[in-house]
Amino acid sequence: MRIDGLQFANWSTTVFGQMREGGLDAVHVTVAYHGGFRETVLGLEAWNRRFADPSNRIVKGLTADDVDRARRSGCTAIVLGLQNPSPIEDDLGLVEILHTLGIRFMQLTYNNQSLLAGGCQEVMDGGITRMGRQVIREMNRVGMVVDMSHSGERSTLEAVDLSTRPIAITHANPDSWAPARRNKSDDVIRAVIGGGGMLGFSLYPHHLRGGSACTLGEFCEMIARTAEVHGTRHLGIGSDLCQDQPDSVVRWMRNGRWCRETDGADSTAKPRFPAMPTWFRDNRDFRTIETGLRDIGLSGEEVAGIMGENWYRFFQQSFSPVPS
Amino acid sequence: MRIDGLQFANWSTTVFGQMREGGLDAVHVTVAYHGGFRETVLGLEAWNRRFADPSNRIVKGLTADDVDRARRSGCTAIVLGLQNPSPIEDDLGLVEILHTLGIRFMQLTYNNQSLLAGGCQEVMDGGITRMGRQVIREMNRVGMVVDMSHSGERSTLEAVDLSTRPIAITHANPDSWAPARRNKSDDVIRAVIGGGGMLGFSLYPHHLRGGSACTLGEFCEMIARTAEVHGTRHLGIGSDLCQDQPDSVVRWMRNGRWCRETDGADSTAKPRFPAMPTWFRDNRDFRTIETGLRDIGLSGEEVAGIMGENWYRFFQQSFSPVPS
Numbered sequence: 001m002r003i004d005g006l007q008f009a010n011w012s013t014t015v016f017g018q019m020r021e022g023g024l025d026a027v028h029v030t031v032a033y034h035g036g037f038r039e040t041v042l043g044l045e046a047w048n049r050r051f052a053d054p055s056n057r058i059v060k061g062l063t064a065d066d067v068d069r070a071r072r073s074g075c076t077a078i079v080l081g082l083q084n085p086s087p088i089e090d091d092l093g094l095v096e097i098l099h100t101l102g103i104r105f106m107q108l109t110y111n112n113q114s115l116l117a118g119g120c121q122e123v124m125d126g127g128i129t130r131m132g133r134q135v136i137r138e139m140n141r142v143g144m145v146v147d148m149s150h151s152g153e154r155s156t157l158e159a160v161d162l163s164t165r166p167i168a169i170t171h172a173n174p175d176s177w178a179p180a181r182r183n184k185s186d187d188v189i190r191a192v193i194g195g196g197g198m199l200g201f202s203l204y205p206h207h208l209r210g211g212s213a214c215t216l217g218e219f220c221e222m223i224a225r226t227a228e229v230h231g232t233r234h235l236g237i238g239s240d241l242c243q244d245q246p247d248s249v250v251r252w253m254r255n256g257r258w259c260r261e262t263d264g265a266d267s268t269a270k271p272r273f274p275a276m277p278t279w280f281r282d283n284r285d286f287r288t289i290e291t292g293l294r295d296i297g298l299s300g301e302e303v304a305g306i307m308g309e310n311w312y313r314f315f316q317q318s319f320s321p322v323p324s
Numbered sequence: 325m326r327i328d329g330l331q332f333a334n335w336s337t338t339v340f341g342q343m344r345e346g347g348l349d350a351v352h353v354t355v356a357y358h359g360g361f362r363e364t365v366l367g368l369e370a371w372n373r374r375f376a377d378p379s380n381r382i383v384k385g386l387t388a389d390d391v392d393r394a395r396r397s398g399c400t401a402i403v404l405g406l407q408n409p410s411p412i413e414d415d416l417g418l419v420e421i422l423h424t425l426g427i428r429f430m431q432l433t434y435n436n437q438s439l440l441a442g443g444c445q446e447v448m449d450g451g452i453t454r455m456g457r458q459v460i461r462e463m464n465r466v467g468m469v470v471d472m473s474h475s476g477e478r479s480t481l482e483a484v485d486l487s488t489r490p491i492a493i494t495h496a497n498p499d500s501w502a503p504a505r506r507n508k509s510d511d512v513i514r515a516v517i518g519g520g521g522m523l524g525f526s527l528y529p530h531h532l533r534g535g536s537a538c539t540l541g542e543f544c545e546m547i548a549r550t551a552e553v554h555g556t557r558h559l560g561i562g563s564d565l566c567q568d569q570p571d572s573v574v575r576w577m578r579n580g581r582w583c584r585e586t587d588g589a590d591s592t593a594k595p596r597f598p599a600m601p602t603w604f605r606d607n608r609d610f611r612t613i614e615t616g617l618r619d620i621g622l623s624g625e626e627v628a629g630i631m632g633e634n635w636y637r638f639f640q641q642s643f644s645p646v647p648s
Contacts, residue, residue, distance in 0.1 A: 038362060045417030093369030100425055 001025050001071070001308035002286050003315075005200030005238030006081075006149075006171040008033075010245045015283065016056040019076040022283040025308060026067045026077040026315070028170060028238075031103065033083050033110055034256035037094055040087035044101050047080065060102055064316040079315070081105030081170075083150060085116050085135065092134055099142040104319050105170060106139065107147045108132060108159065111265075112258065117148075117155035120181050121265045125152025128162060140164045143320045148192070149182075149238075156188050165318060166196035171238030173202050177222045178209040189226070193234040198314050199226070200238020205274035207240070216279040220292040223306065232302040236311045237289065243282050247272045325349050325395070325632035326610050327639075329524030329562030330405075330473075330495040332357075334569045339607065340380040343400045346607040349632060350391045350401040350639070352494060352562075355427065357407050357434055358580035361418055364411035368425050371404065384426055388640040403639070405429030405494075407474060409440050409459065416458055423466040428643050429494060430463065431471045432456060432483065435589075436582065441472075441479035444505045445589045449476025452486055464488045467644045472516070473506070473562075480512050489642060490520035495562030497526050501546045502533040513550070517558040522638050523550070524562020529598035531564070540603040544616040547630065556626040560635045561613065567606050571596045 002023050008030040009015045019027060031043040051060050059070050061077030070077035080102045088094040088106075098106075108128070109119040116132035118125025128136065136159060139146055146167040148156040159167055169192055175183035184192075189199055201223055208214035209222070227235060242249070250273050255262065262271070279288050286307070293303045326347050332354040333339045343351060355367040375384050383394050385401030394401035404426045412418040412430075422430075432452075433443040440456035442449025452460065460483060463470055470491040472480040483491055493516055499507035508516075513523055525547055532538035533546070551559060566573070574597050579586065586595070603612050610631070617627045 037365070041361070041418070041421055042415075045415070045421060048417060048420050091366075091369070093372065094365070096372050097365055097369060097425065101421065102424075 001067075001304070001312055002290075003067070003236065003308035003311040004028065004241070004283075004286070005168070005198070005236050005311055006030065006202075007239060007241045007243070008245070009241060009243035010249075011050060012244065013053070013055050015243055016050075016058050016076065018283040020057055020074070022286040024076050024283055024286060025071045026061055026079055026311070027283075028079040028081050028105060030083050031080050032087050033253050034258075035086060036089050037087050037091075040082070040098070041101070044080070047078070047102075051078075061315075062102055062104070063319050064312055067312060067315065079104050081107075081145075081147065083107045083147075084110035085114050086110075088135070090115060090131070092131075092138055095135060095138040095144060096142045099144050103144060104315075105145045105147045105168065107150055108135070108155065109151045111150050111254070117159070118152035120150050120152050122152060125154040127154045128158045133162060136162050137164075141322055143318060143322070145318050148188075153185060153188055156184075157191050160191045160195045160197070163195070166198070166314065167192060168198045168200070168314070169238075170198070170200045171202040171204070171207075171240040172199070173207045173222065174226055177225070178207060180207055183207055186229070189230060193230045196234070198234050198236055198310065199230075200236045200311075201226075202238055202240045203277065203280050204240035204242070205276065206270070208277070212275045212277055214277055216277070216288065216292045217296070219277075220289070220296040223293060224296045224298060227298065227302065227306075232298070232305050233310055235306050236314075237286070237307065239280070241276075241282060242273060245273060249273075325391075325628070325636055326614075327391070327560065327632035327635040328352065328565070328607075328610070329492070329522070329560050329635055330354065330526075331563060331565045331567070332569070333565060333567035334573075335374060336568065337377070337379050339567055340374075340382050340400065342607040344381055344398070346610040348400050348607055348610060349395045350385055350403055350635070351607075352403040352405050352429060354407050355404050356411050357577050359410060360413050361411050361415075364406065364422070365425070368404070371402070371426075375402075385639075386426055386428070387643050388636055391636060391639065403428050405469075405471065407431045407471075408434035409438050410434075412459070414439060414455070416455075416462055419459060419462040419468060420466050423468050427468060428639075429469045429471045429492065431474050432459070432479065433475045435474050435578070441483070442476035444474050444476050446476060449478040451478045452482045457486060460486050461488075465646055467642060467646070469642050477509060477512055480508075481515050484515045484519045484521070487519070490522070490638065491516060492522045492524070492638070493562075494522070494524045495526040495528070495531075495564040496523070497531045497546065498550055501549070502531060504531055507531055510553070513554060517554045520558070522558050522560055522634065523554075524560045524635075525550075526562055526564045527601065527604050528564035528566070529600065530594070532601070536599045536601055538601055540601070540612065540616040541620070543601075544613070544620040547617060548620045548622060551622065551626065551630075556622070556629050557634055559630050560638075561610070561631065563604070565600075565606060566597060569597060573597075
């Protein structure tokens, strides 16, 4: 089983076909980075059109069972998520509405401070807000995963404490390996995994030691070292693959509509998508990572967990409402 | 089994309790008369809160199976619908989004001309529009019932022809019995039923012969006469019960925000809710109608069909997507 914990490609039948070539049974995709509820629904409508086209060989992934069904029918289950809480606006009731529409992950912030929490690119992180506490409780109730990939350290640690269900960092690496505001401290990784949550290792070059020049061996070595400290059962891949996107998209991701040019924070000084490592072009290369993890000395069972079974188990426990 | 084809009460635990007293297994309720998509979602959020309160003893009715489940657990299944297509705005994709959120009926017009069709209170009815044809096709695809209760005659006849699945007039009576722009001609009733669709008899006094003074015998006689011409298997009740609503609500229903006072059409000259007939106060009195139908000479099987089984069968065939 192979599952990717995050992608935002310029979606096409070609990209979906490469998911099949790469043996992906499920991919968590981002529906919204910016914008309010109505715009997010436009994004969901676009996904409905993609699901309706049988040549895409994708199905809507609402539960872990959908991953099994996709697998049996030679399709990829697409799990929908949000990298920003802007789609719920200031309205708690939209959490359940978006869950009903299929959203299974939501980040409490996207780099900047939000109504809910502190962002990883802000100078200060004041922790989880009053509304943030309500939203975490509601996400726990309906079965939507709290994703802290783009949040600040304090907010992430508080989210682990406040959430009654395991949370996720869908796409980031240890900052002890590659220092970056988007990578995570050992404290954060320990807390998230200690709470039963997941860490998805990112292949986005700004999160890699050496950037685009990072080798497969170095990447797999980093995973093996993380596994030594934290075990393997809560580790997965979250490639952050942004395939076939023009550079205007990375500027839009960072600036949204809240900033006209750049405010100079962190990687805003690098206004292009970086080249992917040569050994991970796109969805076709997941088997290369699998081989790399075996070559570094991880067991077959450990590799199977990291490549998909750990995400699958997490999906099983995370996507359904708490029984009332 | 008892099913009501339309209500818009001032919802409360009291009203839901009366549904249980009256033995209602399912009720189709109106979520929106006016307003766009976002406001309709606010209405759906309010229903989520009502469903979450166990003292209401209601469940969301998405399929006929939910009616069975509700029945077994001593609850009422609430089937959600729209009396206006304004919630889909000018966006075909919102039909599937609203179906996913639970909407199972949508009127193509509410009295006035819409983007889709001609309304029953307009001087002219130009029939189903270009967008209307697309929306009917999409409603057929996803499993949302075309409801023509408040539409013009020409649009209704065209909708029967265009729709590949049976349509409904959820709440109206024959205009040969009680002349009113909201009641329906024999041609319309014949066409709707001929296409496998349903007619729900209304208890709203403006749709009754003699208004609030209409007797139980006269109402049941009207049903029996309709059954003689059209058979009983496509007849049901659509009470149009607007319980506990202040008169401001009937003015809002008619005028929405498109009209400040009244434009003088039809019943806009009667700016209050009429008194209900003494024999049908509210949900507790469905058994009175059942008795009345037996007393008029209909068989037990015919009465069971009209009181709920016909709607149930219609739900079974209408609420799921066409297999692809």
